[in-house]
Amino acid sequence: MLYALMGIGLSIITGVLNIPNFAHGALFALGAYFLVTLIQLLGNFWLALLLAPLGVGVIGIVIEYGGIRPLYRAGHDYQLLLTFGLSLIVTEGIIIVWSPVGMSQLPPPILRGGVDLGITIYPRYRLFVMAAAALLVLGAWLFLERTRYGAIMRAGIEDKEMVSLLGIDIHRLFTAAFALGCVLAGIAGALTAPIRGLNPWMGVDMLGIAFVVVALAGLGNLLGSIVAGLLVGVAQSLVALVWPEASVAVIFGVMTVVLLVRPQGLFGIR
Amino acid sequence: MSGLSRRDVVKLGSAAAAFGIGFPTVLRAQPKEVVMLGLWSFTGAFSDVGPVLDRGMKLALEERGMKVQSKTIKYITRDDETKAGSATRRAEEAVDSDGAKFIIGPWSSGVALAVSEVAKRKKVFHYFSGGTEDISGARCHRYSFQWAASPYTAAKTVVDTFMQANPKAKRWHLLVADYAFGWSVEKYIKEVGKGHGIEFVGADRHPLGEREFSNYVTKAAGNKPDVVAMINFGLDAVTGAREIFNFGLTPKVPLILTWSSGVEELVQLNPEIRENLWVGSNFYYTADTPIAREFVKSYQAKFGNPPGYAPAAAYGMTRMTLAAMDKAKSTEVADVVKALEGLELDDLVGRMRVDAKTHQTLRPYFFMRCKKKDAMKGPMDFADIIATGSTPLPAEYAACKDIGSL
Amino acid sequence: MSRAWLVTLATVVLLPVFVRHTIATEIWIFAIFGLGLNLLMGYTGLLSFGQATFFGAAAYAVGYLLKHYAINVVLALAIGVAVGAASAALVGYLCVQRSGLYFIMLTFALNQMFYFTAYQWTTVTGGEDGMPGVPRPEVLGLDIHAPLAYYTVVALLFVLALWIMRRIVESPLGKILQSIRDNELRAEALGYNVPRMKLVAFVLGGAFAGLAGVLYAMLFGIVPLEAIGFVFSGNVVFATLIGGSGSLYGPVIGSFVFIWLSESVSAIWARWPLLLGVAFVVVVLFLRGGVVEAWARYRAWRHASG
Numbered sequence: 001m002l003y004a005l006m007g008i009g010l011s012i013i014t015g016v017l018n019i020p021n022f023a024h025g026a027l028f029a030l031g032a033y034f035l036v037t038l039i040q041l042l043g044n045f046w047l048a049l050l051l052a053p054l055g056v057g058v059i060g061i062v063i064e065y066g067g068i069r070p071l072y073r074a075g076h077d078y079q080l081l082l083t084f085g086l087s088l089i090v091t092e093g094i095i096i097v098w099s100p101v102g103m104s105q106l107p108p109p110i111l112r113g114g115v116d117l118g119i120t121i122y123p124r125y126r127l128f129v130m131a132a133a134a135l136l137v138l139g140a141w142l143f144l145e146r147t148r149y150g151a152i153m154r155a156g157i158e159d160k161e162m163v164s165l166l167g168i169d170i171h172r173l174f175t176a177a178f179a180l181g182c183v184l185a186g187i188a189g190a191l192t193a194p195i196r197g198l199n200p201w202m203g204v205d206m207l208g209i210a211f212v213v214v215a216l217a218g219l220g221n222l223l224g225s226i227v228a229g230l231l232v233g234v235a236q237s238l239v240a241l242v243w244p245e246a247s248v249a250v251i252f253g254v255m256t257v258v259l260l261v262r263p264q265g266l267f268g269i270r
Numbered sequence: 271m272s273g274l275s276r277r278d279v280v281k282l283g284s285a286a287a288a289f290g291i292g293f294p295t296v297l298r299a300q301p302k303e304v305v306m307l308g309l310w311s312f313t314g315a316f317s318d319v320g321p322v323l324d325r326g327m328k329l330a331l332e333e334r335g336m337k338v339q340s341k342t343i344k345y346i347t348r349d350d351e352t353k354a355g356s357a358t359r360r361a362e363e364a365v366d367s368d369g370a371k372f373i374i375g376p377w378s379s380g381v382a383l384a385v386s387e388v389a390k391r392k393k394v395f396h397y398f399s400g401g402t403e404d405i406s407g408a409r410c411h412r413y414s415f416q417w418a419a420s421p422y423t424a425a426k427t428v429v430d431t432f433m434q435a436n437p438k439a440k441r442w443h444l445l446v447a448d449y450a451f452g453w454s455v456e457k458y459i460k461e462v463g464k465g466h467g468i469e470f471v472g473a474d475r476h477p478l479g480e481r482e483f484s485n486y487v488t489k490a491a492g493n494k495p496d497v498v499a500m501i502n503f504g505l506d507a508v509t510g511a512r513e514i515f516n517f518g519l520t521p522k523v524p525l526i527l528t529w530s531s532g533v534e535e536l537v538q539l540n541p542e543i544r545e546n547l548w549v550g551s552n553f554y555y556t557a558d559t560p561i562a563r564e565f566v567k568s569y570q571a572k573f574g575n576p577p578g579y580a581p582a583a584a585y586g587m588t589r590m591t592l593a594a595m596d597k598a599k600s601t602e603v604a605d606v607v608k609a610l611e612g613l614e615l616d617d618l619v620g621r622m623r624v625d626a627k628t629h630q631t632l633r634p635y636f637f638m639r640c641k642k643k644d645a646m647k648g649p650m651d652f653a654d655i656i657a658t659g660s661t662p663l664p665a666e667y668a669a670c671k672d673i674g675s676l
Numbered sequence: 677m678s679r680a681w682l683v684t685l686a687t688v689v690l691l692p693v694f695v696r697h698t699i700a701t702e703i704w705i706f707a708i709f710g711l712g713l714n715l716l717m718g719y720t721g722l723l724s725f726g727q728a729t730f731f732g733a734a735a736y737a738v739g740y741l742l743k744h745y746a747i748n749v750v751l752a753l754a755i756g757v758a759v760g761a762a763s764a765a766l767v768g769y770l771c772v773q774r775s776g777l778y779f780i781m782l783t784f785a786l787n788q789m790f791y792f793t794a795y796q797w798t799t800v801t802g803g804e805d806g807m808p809g810v811p812r813p814e815v816l817g818l819d820i821h822a823p824l825a826y827y828t829v830v831a832l833l834f835v836l837a838l839w840i841m842r843r844i845v846e847s848p849l850g851k852i853l854q855s856i857r858d859n860e861l862r863a864e865a866l867g868y869n870v871p872r873m874k875l876v877a878f879v880l881g882g883a884f885a886g887l888a889g890v891l892y893a894m895l896f897g898i899v900p901l902e903a904i905g906f907v908f909s910g911n912v913v914f915a916t917l918i919g920g921s922g923s924l925y926g927p928v929i930g931s932f933v934f935i936w937l938s939e940s941v942s943a944i945w946a947r948w949p950l951l952l953g954v955a956f957v958v959v960v961l962f963l964r965g966g967v968v969e970a971w972a973r974y975r976a977w978r979h980a981s982g
């Protein structure tokens with residue numbers, strides 16, 4: 001489910017803005033660190049969980065405005081260089097601000113411990129994360145399918161010139177899309193913190209997986225990225241049971257095959 | 271350039287070099303200097319440990335006023351980036367350009383094995399502390415030494431002590447990092463466990479750098495073990511321990527970290543997660559030796575928190591190296607290597623002896639039990655040492671058949 | 677001889693005077709690597725995010741042969757070039773059909789596959805520990821163990837590589853590749869077999885990467901796992917962009933700046949990647965075209981003001 005969140009966030013960014021956002025993993029980590037600091041400041045897990053992703057969104061707006069906007073016509077190489085540079089800056093910034101030593105965040109008391117599901121014990125917090133992520137994904141889906149903004153965003157992926165001809169400020173659309181993608185990365189990071197703990201490089205693994213999800217879904221296929229995110233998660237845990245060393249290799253293998261055979265993605269129609 | 275023969279080209283190059291040798295004199299070692307290299311991770315996977323390793327080594331050198339055998343010690347560091355490539359190239363470069371003759375570090379086993387090759391090729395002294403058996407085992411040679419206890423010593427200490435405290439806990443589930451070090455500790459734990467009648471209900475291997483432990487923990491929980499023991503290190507151990515807690519296994523089921531860095535890992539876990547956590551380590555700051563007490567005192571005074579295994583290892587290795595120089599009354603690599611072989615003294619963790627045949631430092635290993643939250647006297651008061659053990663690796667397991675020549 | 681050539685030769689001769697020999701050697705190795713990438717990225721417009729595949733494959737293959745079969749240096753270099761070219765042909769064959777982000781992601785994914793193969797194939801590659809003990813045999817009867825001797829070998833090969841690359845870029849083939857970069861459809865309309873041309877660029881770039889990989893393995897006596905990792909692929913892309921892609925000397929300058937800076941700053945300040953990140957952002961926002969562009973602007977400014 002978290003993969004779906006990361007995937008959909010990156011999918012919006014790659015789809016609407018057509019840039020490879022290498023800073024996505026670092027923003028994920030930033031969401032987790034914001035969560036911990038806000039909990040320390042406010043003493044409230046839920047409020048922190050709400051505010052941390054918004055903080056990441058604000059950073060996202062700054063990045064889009066100051067860095068990415070001049071680059072829409074610059075070619076992927078410079079976009080790559082910029083977003084990679086930003087991810088270095090964010091990661092090193094985390095080290096300077098919070099220290100390189102990993103940190104720990106417990107789930108709120110009512111979500112600690114495991115629940116016996118009959119077949120297996122499962123942690124309460126993970127159940128909560130699944131439910132929350134499912135709700136968010138559903139929310140994102142409704143937003144994209146049923147609202148005017150969602151429609152504009154989808155149209156922006158299909159045909160940017162048409163959208164701007166219709167009198168919609170394309171720059172505002174881009175900023176909004178980038179910020180939304182960042183917020184989703186921030187939520188995923190914040191939700192992950194109690195499961196995996198925090199360290200400045202926590203986003204690196206996630207970045208790779210997010211790209212796999214996007215590739216499987218097809219660039220800019222937002223709904224596909226939800227399904228692909230779930231698929232990757234399930235596939236990875238299944239492979240981990242039988243052949244743990246290969247769990248990462250397998251998903252990249254699948255990504256390669258999909259890119260070769262069905263570049264429009266598993267769920268692409270184009 | 272066709273008019274020049276190959277030899278001329280090389281000569282030209284040498285001429286350019288001769289011109290160059292005098293130039294960066296600042297960078298080159300004076301004969302009166304002993305250049306010691308601390309090869310630490312300031313970036314990459316172990317970058318949290320690099321700075322404290324640096325502190326430990328510096329402390330040991332400053333104690334001696336940066337002098338040994340009436341020569342000045344020049345301490346330099348390089349960032350190994352926790353990568354074999356960066357570590358070897360920076361080590362080579364430090365040896366070639368700065369005249370470094372004594373390398374301490376690095377922290378990661380895989381990286382250290384690569385650096386050990388550099389030491390062998392460049393004939394420089396190398397002291398390392400960490401989880402690979404190979405430095406004093408299959409890939410031993412005259413220039414590299416191992417400071418950490420043998421994995422056998424660790425397994426023996428952990429299993430014996432734990433079974434003494436919990437004689438009924440016979441069903442063990444193991445979670446093992448999938449590389450050479452994990453396998454050898456697993457082998458020894460099973461070996462020692464036989465004597466206690468332990469039944470190993472499961473042994474799962476996870477790749478290095480695993481961050482998603484839920485599948486392994488689900489499996490562990492399904493086996494209904496009396497104990498879960500993890501054989502992994504650093505973030506893998508921290509992430510695994512957190513997940514085992516999230517699944518509600520701990521504190522009901524005790525969890526053992528077989529080979530832990532102690533403070534560095536425990537500080538990354540909340541007190542709730544540390545309840546019923548048992549920890550084996552190469553160092554813990556309540557170690558009761560005169561040198562450890564002094565070291566902890568000065569470290570705490572300087573940096574405000576107690577030292578973990580990492581700074582202690584850097585400190586300990588540097589001390590042993592300096593002790594060998596004193597014994598040899600020389601700072602030549604060959605003399606120091608010979609002096610360290612067989613050196614026996616009371617040092618940081620107690621009685622220590624360097625085995626000349628394998629270059630393994632024979633020494634005590636610590637086993638701790640973590641305190642409950644309300645029993646802690648301060649935020650860093652994690653655990654009590656409940657045992658130390660120093661059974662060396664039985665000769666039939668020794669993989670270092672021939673340490674070779676200088 | 678042009679002025680640029682003179683400057684290059686002077687740098688080659690003078691560099692070991694000012695920079696530590698090992699670093700100086702690495703700069704030229706990385707420059708050879710960058711030259712190959714630049715043919716793809718700068719001249720053909722193909723942003724390959726998987727150059728380490730070819731670099732690493734050649735380093736492993738030749739490292740293995742050097743270790744176990746004690747082949748001589750000339751053969752080692754030839755095999756390295758061949759392995760680099762062959763692996764690039766394979767990857768290129770799969771990739772040239774795609775463009776844009778798909779192309780980048782595909783080169784990246786294939787790079788990851790090679791990486792995990794190397795990671796798992798521990799009997800040959802040593803996995804996480806790397807492949808240590810790669811010897812540096814004599815070259816034509818000369819001992820090249822001394823850092824400066826090896827530097828000389830690498831520097832000569834670099835000059836050779838640079839010369840070959842200039843010939844390639846100025847050849848009809850080079851012009852075709854540039855026309856593909858500028859307008860793929862037009863190149864196709866002119867009757868060029870665009871995918872085949874791209875494949876040729878791939879193979880040539882891979883050959884350069886292979887040469888660099890072998891030299892790297894012999895320089896440090898080890899093939900580390902990260903030599904085939906995507907971070908390494910990224911580094912060469914970034915170094916080339918900093919120098920200025922699409923110009924012959926761009927990757928050379930880039931590798932100089934990248935290696936020399938990261939080596940000297942890392943010895944002083946542990947948080948050096950931060951500076952690197954800032955440098956990337958600055959180049960992207962204010963200095964697209966990299967150092968080469970900065971130089972051109974400086975010249976233009978001087979010209980204008982005096």
